[in-house]
Amino acid sequence: MYRPHAAVRDLSGDDVSGQPENGKPPSxxxxxxxxxxRLAGVSRATVSHVLNGQVERFSAETVERVRGAAAALGYVRSTAGRALVRGRGDFIVLAVPHATVTRVQEVIEALSADIEELGFTVVVHFAGVRAGRKAPDRLHHMIETLRPAGVVNLGGLSEDDMEALRAAGCLVLPRYRSGDPNLFIGRLQAGHLHARGRTEIAYAFTGDRRDDPYGPGRAEAVAAFCAEAGLAPPAHLHVPIEAAAARKALERLVSLRGRPVGIACYNDEVALALVFAAKGLGLEVPGDVAVIGVERTEVGQVVSPRLTTVAGDLPAIVGFFRYDLARAYGGAASRPEPPGLTDGYRIYQGETT
Incomplete structure (x- = not known):
């Protein structure tokens, strides 16, 4: 068995063997x-080949000597170096938008579990437009220098951003899913409101100043549903999560469109703000104002009236990312075909519609 020398010094005189001197850890x-x-008595190229798994040309004794020296020194290989050798790194970037997603931690955890099971490390990168400049510049630099195995776009990247990443040779996920799930969510909301007797429908955006990569698609789907059903185009309102401002937004909507009105909301927070605004205005929920949220947050299920909302099973929703990774890197896909656009989403009936 290989045993490193008691002490090896580099030209500066520092001990590089990893062995303590006088019982004290080396600094x-x-x-x-x-x-x-130097410690293994081989070339630097040999070290690079062995530690990157290219051991076919070397004897077992040389391989053991290099690995033993690396262990003795506590040597950690450079991520950038591994990426250069392999053509890609061993991590996946989650591009998360600066958005009001209340379940973002659950989404990241669900994705991370699948990604790590396939042998990759997860790096979270918050992307989007902030302070008048494009944040993806940092992401592009990371792609060029560290060459990640892929980037998962959770809505923080524009089409131009994704095209630039692909041009740099980076895998951008999802690849095999067609369509936008936000279009399906918006259609679910509008269809439910109409089925509950609402012929006057509105869409409520968040009034938060953070990016909203999801609202426009949902509002577009609500408008498309109204057009197909022969209804008037939906009114749009922006609802701050603040009592007086939310009440003012709802009062303006009712004065313009009358009642009863059904409101498809960006998320449960917006829906809750409108429920309490309706109470403050003396309006009945759902008689005068019916609301449906998104995300099925815990608080929305314990208030009275309990929120009607759209949500989905997270493992099913993020399954297409695992499918993409498995197709790209030879892992075990959870299913033979790409998950469908509607997989996992459904309406949870509450008391607000």
Whole structure:
């Protein structure tokens, strides 16, 4: 079995063997591949090949010596170096928008579980437009220098951003899903309101100043449904999560469109703000104002009236990312065909519609 020398020093005189002197841990810079090569008595190229798994051309004794030296020195290979050798890194970037997604942690956890099971590390990158400039510049730099295995777009990247990443040779996910799930969510909301007797329908955006990559698609789907059903185009309102402002927005809507009115909401927070605004205005829910949210938050299910909302089973919703990764890198896909656009989403009937 290979045993490193008691002490090896580099030209500066520092101990690079990883062995303590006088019982005290050595204080020095992190070990490099040059240190490993010196301790193992091989070339730096040999160290690079062995530690990247390219061991076919070397004897078992040489491989053991290099690995033993790396372990003794506590050598950690450079992520950028591995990416250069393999053509890609061993991590996946989740591009998360600066949006009001109340279940974002659950989404990240569900995605991370699938990604890590396939052998990749997850890096979360918040993307989107902030402070008048495009944030993806940092992401593009990361792609060019560290070459991740892929980028999962959760709505924070524009079509131009994704095209630029693809041009740089980066896998952008999802690849095999067609359509926008936000269109399906908006159609679910509008269809439900109409089925509950509402012929006057509106869409309520969040009044939050953060990015909203989901609302426009949902509002577009609500408008398309209204057109197909022969209804008037939906009114649009922006609802701050603040009592007086939400009440003012609802009062303006009712004065313009009358009642009863059905409102498809950006999320449960917006829906709750409108429920309490209706109470403040002396309006009945759902008699005068019917609302349906998105995300099925816990608070929306314990208030009275209990929210009607759209939500989905997270493992099913994020399944297409696992499918993409498995197709790209040879892992085990959870299903033979890409998950469908509507997989996992359904309406949870409450007391607000």
């Amino acid at each position: 020095r810079r992190p070990a490099t591949s040059v240190d490993v090569a």
